[in-house]
Amino acid sequence: MSINHLRLRSALGQAGTIAVTLLGLLMLTFIIGRMMPADPVRAIVGEEASPEIYQQVYLQLGLDRPVWEQFLRYLGDVLTGDFGTSIRTGKPVIEDILHVMPATMELATFAILIGAGLGIPLGVTAAVNKDRWPDHLVRVFSLFGHSMPIFWTGMIALIVFYAGLGWVGGSGRMSQFYIGMVPDRTGFLLIDSLISGQFDVFASAINHLILPASLLGYSSSAYITRMTRSFMLDQLGQEYMTTARVKGLSRGQTIWRHAFGNIRVQLVTIVALAYGSLLEGAVLIETVFAWPGFGQYLTSNLIIGDMNAVMTCVLIVGVIFIALNLLSDLLYRLFDPRTK
Amino acid sequence: MTAAPVPRLPGPLLAARNILTFLLRVPTSAFGLVVLTILIVTAGFAPWIATHDPYVQDLNNVLQAPGNGHLFGTDELGRDIFSRLVWGARITLTIIFLVSIVVGPIGLIVGTTSGYLGGRFDTVMMRITDIFLSFPSLILSLAFVAALGPSLNNAIIAIGLTAWPPIARLARAETMTFRKADYIAAARLQGASPLRIIVKSIMPMCLPSVLIRLTLNMATVILTAAGLGFLGLGAQPPLPEWGAMIATGRRYMIDSWWLVTFPGLAILCVSLAFNLLGDGLRDALDPKQMNRR
Amino acid sequence: MEKPILEVQNLCIRYNGAPVDAVRGVSFTLGRERLGIVGESGSGKSTVGRALLRLLPGARVTADRMQFEDLDLLGLSERQMLKVRGRRMSMILQDPKFSLNPIQRVGHQVAETFLRHFSVSKAEAKTKTLEMLAAVKIRDPERVHDLYPHEISGGMGQRVMIAMMLLADPDLVIADEPTSALDVTVRLQVLTILDGLVRDRGIGLIMISHDLNLVRNFCDRVLIMYAGRVVETLDARSMDQAQHPYTRGLLAAQPRIGGPRQPLAVLDRRPEWKEEPAQ
Numbered sequence: 047m048s049i050n051h052l053r054l055r056s057a058l059g060q061a062g063t064i065a066v067t068l069l070g071l072l073m074l075t076f077i078i079g080r081m082m083p084a085d086p087v088r089a090i091v092g093e094e095a096s097p098e099i100y101q102q103v104y105l106q107l108g109l110d111r112p113v114w115e116q117f118l119r120y121l122g123d124v125l126t127g128d129f130g131t132s133i134r135t136g137k138p139v140i141e142d143i144l145h146v147m148p149a150t151m152e153l154a155t156f157a158i159l160i161g162a163g164l165g166i167p168l169g170v171t172a173a174v175n176k177d178r179w180p181d182h183l184v185r186v187f188s189l190f191g192h193s194m195p196i197f198w199t200g201m202i203a204l205i206v207f208y209a210g211l212g213w214v215g216g217s218g219r220m221s222q223f224y225i226g227m228v229p230d231r232t233g234f235l236l237i238d239s240l241i242s243g244q245f246d247v248f249a250s251a252i253n254h255l256i257l258p259a260s261l262l263g264y265s266s267s268a269y270i271t272r273m274t275r276s277f278m279l280d281q282l283g284q285e286y287m288t289t290a291r292v293k294g295l296s297r298g299q300t301i302w303r304h305a306f307g308n309i310r311v312q313l314v315t316i317v318a319l320a321y322g323s324l325l326e327g328a329v330l331i332e333t334v335f336a337w338p339g340f341g342q343y344l345t346s347n348l349i350i351g352d353m354n355a356v357m358t359c360v361l362i363v364g365v366i367f368i369a370l371n372l373l374s375d376l377l378y379r380l381f382d383p384r385t386k
Numbered sequence: 387m388t389a390a391p392v393p394r395l396p397g398p399l400l401a402a403r404n405i406l407t408f409l410l411r412v413p414t415s416a417f418g419l420v421v422l423t424i425l426i427v428t429a430g431f432a433p434w435i436a437t438h439d440p441y442v443q444d445l446n447n448v449l450q451a452p453g454n455g456h457l458f459g460t461d462e463l464g465r466d467i468f469s470r471l472v473w474g475a476r477i478t479l480t481i482i483f484l485v486s487i488v489v490g491p492i493g494l495i496v497g498t499t500s501g502y503l504g505g506r507f508d509t510v511m512m513r514i515t516d517i518f519l520s521f522p523s524l525i526l527s528l529a530f531v532a533a534l535g536p537s538l539n540n541a542i543i544a545i546g547l548t549a550w551p552p553i554a555r556l557a558r559a560e561t562m563t564f565r566k567a568d569y570i571a572a573a574r575l576q577g578a579s580p581l582r583i584i585v586k587s588i589m590p591m592c593l594p595s596v597l598i599r600l601t602l603n604m605a606t607v608i609l610t611a612a613g614l615g616f617l618g619l620g621a622q623p624p625l626p627e628w629g630a631m632i633a634t635g636r637r638y639m640i641d642s643w644w645l646v647t648f649p650g651l652a653i654l655c656v657s658l659a660f661n662l663l664g665d666g667l668r669d670a671l672d673p674k675q676m677n678r679r
Numbered sequence: 680m681e682k683p684i685l686e687v688q689n690l691c692i693r694y695n696g697a698p699v700d701a702v703r704g705v706s707f708t709l710g711r712e713r714l715g716i717v718g719e720s721g722s723g724k725s726t727v728g729r730a731l732l733r734l735l736p737g738a739r740v741t742a743d744r745m746q747f748e749d750l751d752l753l754g755l756s757e758r759q760m761l762k763v764r765g766r767r768m769s770m771i772l773q774d775p776k777f778s779l780n781p782i783q784r785v786g787h788q789v790a791e792t793f794l795r796h797f798s799v800s801k802a803e804a805k806t807k808t809l810e811m812l813a814a815v816k817i818r819d820p821e822r823v824h825d826l827y828p829h830e831i832s833g834g835m836g837q838r839v840m841i842a843m844m845l846l847a848d849p850d851l852v853i854a855d856e857p858t859s860a861l862d863v864t865v866r867l868q869v870l871t872i873l874d875g876l877v878r879d880r881g882i883g884l885i886m887i888s889h890d891l892n893l894v895r896n897f898c899d900r901v902l903i904m905y906a907g908r909v910v911e912t913l914d915a916r917s918m919d920q921a922q923h924p925y926t927r928g929l930l931a932a933q934p935r936i937g938g939p940r941q942p943l944a945v946l947d948r949r950p951e952w953k954e955e956p957a958q
């Protein structure tokens with residue numbers, strides 16, 4: 047009873063915190079939108095519009111009202127799902143974003159698989175061999191991934207693996223040749239091409255995905271490696287590891303069944319957070335690889351100063367981050383018996 | 387002992403020397419220190435180190451491969467890439483310096499006051515840092531630069547605006563541990579104002595860890611600045627900022643690899659240096675590690 | 680006396696990087712009996728226990744002889760040791776709060792010992808586990824089987840630990856301060872359970888403790904260790920005839936209920952005890 051009560055209170059408290067954070071997020075995007083140098087009215091009516099039309103749109107947008115009233119209006123719009131129209135495409139911004147999102151998610155999902163597939167074993171290796179050469183090697187390797195300017199590594203990789211060796215496809219999600227051949231159902235090219243049975247498109251898509259995803263994955267593996275190593279070190283120093291050895295388990299069995307088994311939940315939360323951070327790398331890597339995703343959408347609108355699009359993109363990134371944080375928190379509570 | 391007494395160094399200097407010795411003994415952090423020294427020397431003596439004027443175009447001599455009087459070749463306007471990199475070190479150093487003096491004070495003030503005062507003020511401030519922390523730094527910087535307009539100064543402001551929350555968090559945590567200390571209580575009993583206590587007693591205590599944290603974050607700052615430059619939102623041409631150099635070189639990268647390769651290596655080296663140094667600092671200041679040997 | 684289970688001669692152990700040996704020239708033999716090792720904290724008791732199981736990766740262990748039944752412990756490969764640990768020799772650790780894996784159900788952890796050493800089905804291992812939990816006087820084995828370590832008390836945790844370590848029916852059990860972390864009220868209960876099982880099954884027991892008066896009731900013989908050295912070996916019944924001043928100090932430093940009210944004696948420590956073997 048009292049435990050349930052406490053739980054309810056903490057759940058409510060958390061919901062309140064999230065609501066406040068979201069409100070702050072909206073305030074931030076609103077301020078950024080207001081500060082943008084582009085004139086929103088001019089952007090809508092065009093350069094040659096008469097002053098009367100300009101004035102009419104100006105009033106329509108409520109720009110004559112006090113700032114707080116404008117913010118409330120923005121809040122109302124967002125809460126009713128109206129994020130405004132993109133000046134460039136003339137379509138609702140949210141529609142645009144939903145259209146480009148699958149490309150980014152495809153990239154990010156592959157990247158996180160690579161990042162976790164690389165980072166977790168490396169982190170375990172480093173921890174098990176603490177202060178010996180494998181540890182130092184892993185440290186340098188992962189700091190390297192953490193230090194490289196990913197847009198530059200992307201170009202170098204294109205020069206070497208695409209232009210030089212011809213092992214992979216170049217820019218874009220597939221060869222120019224195939225563009226428009228696959229009907230857009232889910233937006234995920236790999237899935238769409240399989241559904242429609244066009245395996246050569248699928249192969250081409252993989253061929254184009256592999257390089258940017260590997261680079262993104264490598265850069266995110268640095269964080270995963272570091273966290274895995276420190277989680278493992280925590281466990282390896284615990285007394286129950288001795289218990290397991292006393293029972294007759296080999297060192298390898300102890301490490302995998304007990305130490306690694308115990309950090310699985312923590313790892314899932316870390317990987318979820320790393321997935322969010324991929325958005326950052328995606329902005330740069332999508333520019334280099336002409337990948338028609340969220341990152342490219344954001345940067346191209348930044349440069350032309352499309353206010354609604356930029357505000358919404360920033361808002362979405364914030365929401366994704368908050369959601370991932372929440373998700374990792376939730377996973378922890380669900381899967382760690384100690385929190386029950 | 388009859389040997390002459392060793393001149394005594396003041397405490398902080400002595401600590402700094404000990405840390406330096408520790409860092410130099412580990413190859414990785416020694417590498418970091420060396421690279422940063424090179425960066426500072428290069429920036430300081432840029433006019434003497436550079437072989438050419440970084441801005442002078444020579445349209446008869448464009449896209450020259452390395453060698454032939456141009457160590458790293460020439461770019462699409464015939465400018466000497468090596469000299470531009472050397473001058474670019476100044477820009478990088480400026481970014482590091484300015485971001486530090488924006489982020490350090492903001493983080494310190496927000497962190498110490500909210501840690502010391504606690505209560506409602508603390509809750510509000512921590513909510514605000516939460517909001518800032520809920521973005522990857524590059525994305526938020528992008529948005530700020532978009533709002534302020536693309537330029538090197540605005541990029542620095544934007545990075546500063548996004549980089550303070552972790553510092554504030556750290557300063558707050560430190561303050562919370564000092565707050566209960568006896569000498570703080572004594573000062574309070576003597577009627578010192580909160581402002582006085584924060585500025586005179588707490589801030590100096592938080593300063594070392596804040597400085598270390600700033601070093602640790604500098605690699606991210608460098609990469610974000612370069613990323614902004616690459617996207618055309620940071621330093622504008624013809625400034626020899628490394629990220630911007632890569633952006634212009636991109637069009638020629640397949641045939642003239644040197645346009646993008648060298649600026650990228652420079653960024654990589656500096657950010658790797660900061661990361662290695664940060665790693666070493668973390669070890670140097672971890673008491674468990676110091677005792678071992 | 681029948682053939683001894685364990686013979687140790689001149690055991691020396693030095694941790695890597697340490698300036699001196701943590702254990703210096705320890706010798707003893709153990710039959711099917713209960714041997715106590717008593718000494719203050721840091722005197723090297725746990726180090727001896729771990730050396731017997733060869734679980735000291737960061738230390739150099741040497742001895743003239745370290746014979747466990749038919750096995751020369753020093754000469755065994757790690758592979759062979761895997762068959763010894765848990766099956767023929769096991770160890771009960773100090774604090775169940777730390778020595779049990781916090782996120783595995785206790786039943787699963789106990790059964791792991793059995794599954795490791797016998798090729799049986801999971802169901803058989805579970806039956807065996809439940810029997811063993813009952814043997815350590817856990818009233819509702821089915822329920823406890825599915826609990827996590829943080830859901831059971833310290834005394835219960837230590838009984839689970841005993842079950843885990845006796846499940847594969849070893850010949851020698853080392854109990855490293857098995858009750859030091861427990862509430863005073865359950866110490867005796869846990870020791871009695873351990874004692875009963877060890878006697879019934881004819882298991883050799885090495886009981887490590889810093890509490891001489893506790894140990895004397897559960898052991899046949901007691902080794903007194905000081906600074907890595909055995910300073911005296913005593914019969915538990917004739918404890919009062921202890922010669923060495925350190926042992927006498929240990930005995931005197933214990934409060935006695937009903938005894939004369941005097942200030943507790945302070946332990947005397949002399950550097951020469953570190954060097955000269957007693958007698």
Ligand SMILES: Nc1ncnc2c1ncn2[C@@H]1O[C@H](COP(=O)(O)OP(=O)(O)O)[C@@H](O)[C@H]1O
Pocket residue numbers: 694695697701718719720721722723724725726727737
């Ligand atoms: N892992 C280790 N590395 C270095 N020295 C150790 C280690 N473990 C124990 N020691 C040292 O060995 C000595 C004996 O320790 P231990 O066997 O744990 O004593 P006890 O169990 O009697 O309290 C102590 O001086 C201790 O500091």
Ligand SMILES: [Mg+2]
Pocket residue numbers: 721724725726856
């Ligand atoms: Mg001990």
